[in-house]
Structure formats: structure tokens, C-alpha cells
């Protein structure tokens with residue numbers, strides 16, 4: 001039986017914390033008592049603004065920049081966060097690139113960039129943080145996938161493939177670290193409003209969702225917190241898509 005608050009005095013690293021979903025995740029983790037590193041890419045302002053707000057309210061938060069297209073960025077990010085907040089106990093890999101392109105348009109560089117941000121960076125961050133989690137006997141890793149991993153989606157084949165890769169990564173890692181108190185899961189949202197990731201106009205996209213509306217970043221954060229709280233939930237990809245998959 002899980003007892004107590006598993007987030008209190010833990011250190012969380014949230015990538016994509018300048019974006020809609022990452023911001024909601026960072027808010028909720030801080031509210032639960034975690035110290036949170038809010039990692040951003042090109043847009044420092046929203047991450048810095050939220051970190052300042054969370055600190056003003058008595059939380060422990062820090063905004064850190066890292067361009068996850070670079071292979072060295074994951075190690076640099078962890079090396080910057082840990083001396084300031086402590087060892088990373090919770091990795092929430094939410095950063096993602098969602099550039100919409102057709103099969104014909106995608107160059108080798110486009111494909112590699114998509115995979116570097118959406119798949120390689122989560123892998124490298126997990127590689128950096130998992131050994132410490134195992135040694136301390138507690139850890140949480142959550143990858144932010146997409147319904148596109150199941151359906152192909154409408155962003156592009158590189159996006160769908162990158163997100164499906166996260167599922168394989170989840171399954172590879174989860175079984176190997178389950179005995180060390182570390183859970184590894186993925187959450188697969190679809191069509192979440194107030195993000196920079198919507199592949200079209202909200203009115204047109206709404207009609208694709210069986211529940212008849214777009215999802216909210218807070219709804220993603222609600223589910224993520226429930227998944228992270230539960231030590232018996234591991235090796236899962238959980239969809240949050242208003243009924244889009246399966247249909």
C-alpha cells in the first residue's frame with residue numbers, strides 16, 4: 001500500500017516547461033511539494049516566469065535552458081540542475097517538436113531533428129538519471145508520447161515514429177528497474193488546447209474528438225500525477241485522447 005506523498009522533497013526535471021503541457025506538469029509537481037527544474041529550449045520567458053511565480057508562492061523551482069537537439073544537452077541539463085536542487089528523482093520528458101510535414105517534404109535533417117528532440121533526448125535523460133534513482137530506491141520516469149504513436153496522426157511520419165519509439169523505450173526500461181522502486185511509463189495525449197502543438201484550427205480539430213472538445217493541459221497533468229503517485233503502475237502507455245483511439 002502506498003503511503004504518504006511521494007512527491008514531497010523530491011526533485012523533478014520537467015522538459016518542455018515553456019510549453020502548455022510542461023507548464024501544467026511543473027505547477028502540479030510543485031504544488032505536491034517537489035522541487036522542480038523547468039527546462040526550456042528557445043523560449044526562456046514562460047519557463048522563467050512560471051519558476052519565479054512558483055518560488056514567490058514558496059515552492060522550489062528553477063528555470064534552465066537546454067537545446068535538446070544537441071546530444072550533449074541532456075548531460076549538461078542534469079549537471080546544471082543537480083547541484084542546485086539535488087539528484088533528479090522524477091523525470092518528466094515533455095519537450096517535443098511537432099512540425100507538420102508531408103512524407104515528401106521531410107529531409108534527412110528534418111527526420112533527424114525530430115528524432116533527436118522527441119526520442120533521443122528522452123533516452124539520454126533517462127540514461128543520465130536512472131542509475132541515481134535505482135541507487136536511492138525511488139524514481140519516476142514519464143515520457144510524453146502522443147496518440148499519433150497509435151494512429152499515425154496528422155503531424156507527420158517522423159513525429160509518429162518518434163513517439164512510437166518512446167513506447168519501446170518505456171517497455172525496455174520499465175522491467176529492468178521495477179525492482180529498484182523506479183516506475184517508467186508514458187502518457188499519450190491528443191489535441192490539447194493552450195499548447196503550441198495543435199496541428200490545425202481548434203474548431204476543425206474538435207470534430208475529430210469523440211468527446212466533442214479539445215483536452216486541457218490540466219487534464220494531462222491530473223493523469224500524470226495519478227500515474228506518478230502509483231508505485232504499482234509501470235511499463236504502461238496510457239492514452240488521454242477524448243476517445244480518439246481505439247475507434
Ligand SMILES: NC(=O)c1ccc[n+]([C@@H]2O[C@H](COP(=O)([O-])OP(=O)(O)OC[C@H]3O[C@@H](n4cnc5c(N)ncnc54)[C@H](OP(=O)(O)O)[C@@H]3O)[C@@H](O)[C@H]2O)c1
Nearest residue numbers: 016018019020021041042043068095096191192195196197
Ligand atoms: N498539444 C497536443 O495536442 C499534444 C498531443 C500529443 C502529444 N503532445 C506532446 O506533448 C508534449 C508537450 O507539448 P505541448 O503540447 O505542451 O506543446 P508546446 O506548447 O509547443 O510545447 C513544446 C515544448 O517542447 C519544447 N521544445 C521543442 N523543441 C525543443 C528543443 N530543441 N529543445 C528543448 N525543448 C524543446 C518547447 O520549448 P521552447 O519553446 O522553449 O523551445 C516547449 O516547451 C510534446 O512532447 C508533444 O509532442 C502534445
